Amino acid sequence: MTNHHPIIQERTERTQWFLQDRFGMFIHWGLYAIPARGEWVRSVERISVEDYQTYYDEFDPVRYDPKAWARAAKQAGMKYAVLTAKHHDGFCLFDSALTAYKSTNTRAGRDLVREFLEAFRAEGLKVGLYYSLIDWHHEDYPAYGDRIHPMRDNESYTRNPETFDRYLQYMHGQVKELLTNYGKLDIMWFDFSYDQMKGETWKATELMTTIRSLQPHIIVDNRLDASGEEGGSIFTNNPLSYSGDFASPEQIIPPQGVTDHEGNPIPWEACITLNNNWGYAAQDFQYKSPTTVIRKLVECVSKNGNLLLNVGPNTLGEIPKETLDILTEIGDWIQKNGNSIYGCGQSDWPKPEWGRYTQKGNLLYAHLFEESVGPINLNGLAGKVKKARLLSDGSELFLGRPWSAAQYPNDAFVSFARPEHFSYPMPDKR
Ligand code: JFZ
Known part of the structure; x- marks a missing residue:
């Protein structure tokens, strides 16, 4: 209102x-x-x-x-x-x-x-x-x-x-x-x-x-x-x-x-x-x-x-x-x-446990405040993320679903290393 x-x-x-x-x-x-x-x-x-x-x-x-x-x-x-x-x-x-x-x-x-x-x-x-x-x-x-x-x-x-x-x-x-x-x-x-x-x-x-x-x-x-x-x-x-x-x-x-x-x-x-x-x-x-x-x-x-x-x-x-x-x-x-930072504000999504979000329009900025073990999860964002990029150099971040995440069907997952660095099988790699 x-x-x-x-x-x-x-x-x-x-x-x-x-x-x-x-x-x-x-x-x-x-x-x-x-x-x-x-x-x-x-x-x-x-x-x-x-x-x-x-x-x-x-x-x-x-x-x-x-x-x-x-x-x-x-x-x-x-x-x-x-x-x-x-x-x-x-x-x-x-x-x-x-x-x-x-x-x-x-x-x-x-x-x-x-x-x-x-x-x-x-x-x-x-x-x-x-x-x-x-x-x-x-x-x-x-x-x-x-x-x-x-x-x-x-x-x-x-x-x-x-x-x-x-x-x-x-x-x-x-x-x-x-x-x-x-x-x-x-x-x-x-x-x-x-x-x-x-x-x-x-x-x-x-x-x-x-x-x-x-x-x-x-x-x-x-x-x-x-x-x-x-x-x-x-x-x-x-x-x-x-x-x-x-x-x-x-x-x-x-x-x-x-x-x-x-x-x-x-x-x-x-x-x-x-x-x-x-x-x-x-x-x-x-x-x-x-x-x-x-x-x-x-x-x-x-x-x-x-x-x-x-x-x-x-x-x-x-x-x-x-x-x-x-x-x-x-x-x-x-x-x-x-x-x-500039022009950004509170996200539509709740605070993730590993850090904070800021947001500008449909751009979601994920600020990771701790070292991650494996991919980080974006709660409730499954199917909603088009692509993920590292802001500091523009490089692509792998957006995929680790096999161990089957029980979190609503979450999207972002990895910071190339997918081949992970030991689990990547369905789209074969
Ligand atoms: C005030 C100033 O006293 C201080 O020196 C500094 O400039 C700061 C930015 O602002 O500090 C305050 C003002 C109000 C309260 C406490 C400190 N207050 O209402 O409790």
Whole structure:
């Protein structure tokens, strides 16, 4: 049953490219790259405004070369990228007229956002900006100074409506700057809502009206409305204007994909770190293997979702070597197997026990996650498979029925070696 709710219809239209592209790069970068203990360091370690200021005073990313980042993303098979224009610490990587707390006033002296956008567009990638709703630096935000973000602290906080309104003007103003001064943006990634700090507390309807009038095609995440399990009105059949265009599960791939309360698929993107931190963490070497990342990408696609894979560049502006090596291997795989990712989605057939399916029209992509003993079985596909090919080199895969499979009349069987390598008799070989 199609839902003709205008917000859902527009969402479907706007997210067409997004659902094709499937794989993007998340970039968490800011002053927190200097302490190198993750982007929450100021909150977690209760760092004072004065002490955090030293990072601002030192910030000098002399090796920032967004063209190199863009090449790495492109080579890895990523089709879009999202950079933290401002994270919770409030430091702006762009030349905002509304604050002095920005990269152009540091030794960097550069509009890092503008350079990022230009470099990634030049590589043909779509571009997005992350913008933190939370601001630990703005004096009118109710977690200013030594008072730490309430989700990490039990001390109570109060929001003064008058002064908070000044923050909203600032926040709305910066969003307008980003959507006015930087050309066409493809994604606006807000982060995040909690407790009463959600929806209309952000004046979300007004903000969305502005956003849609400035950049009608931009897609927006669901975190203006709600974050986490609560999810927000994107999960209903009557979403609010600020419900967002896609759900944003974080550090998890939803077991059943993401659907609304009635079971209809909704666009989603899992954001996942490569080690255990978003921002650069110099001592965190717990990187996921390229195989894991590839399989997680396949898993997302097999559940109609996207993967936004995070990188955390260091204070000099470099993506860590460990990260680049993983991206290279992912790219080598995608180079050969990208047809099973882009434009693909959930299969009509249930998950096979040996791996996962992705599907595009009548093309079924079988992702084998384990070594096979003998042919692999395609459950219920007997007589339905015209031919089988190895995606990476186009070679024919033998499609036949091993004698030992007599008790599985409904399954098709695919072998990875030539039939003569098998000891059982092949009826069509004599
Ligand atoms: C947020 C940020 O705090 C984090 O630094 C990072 O940018 C990530 C992508 O997004 O993390 C969240 C957001 C929401 C919840 C938890 C972590 N939540 O609602 O529980």
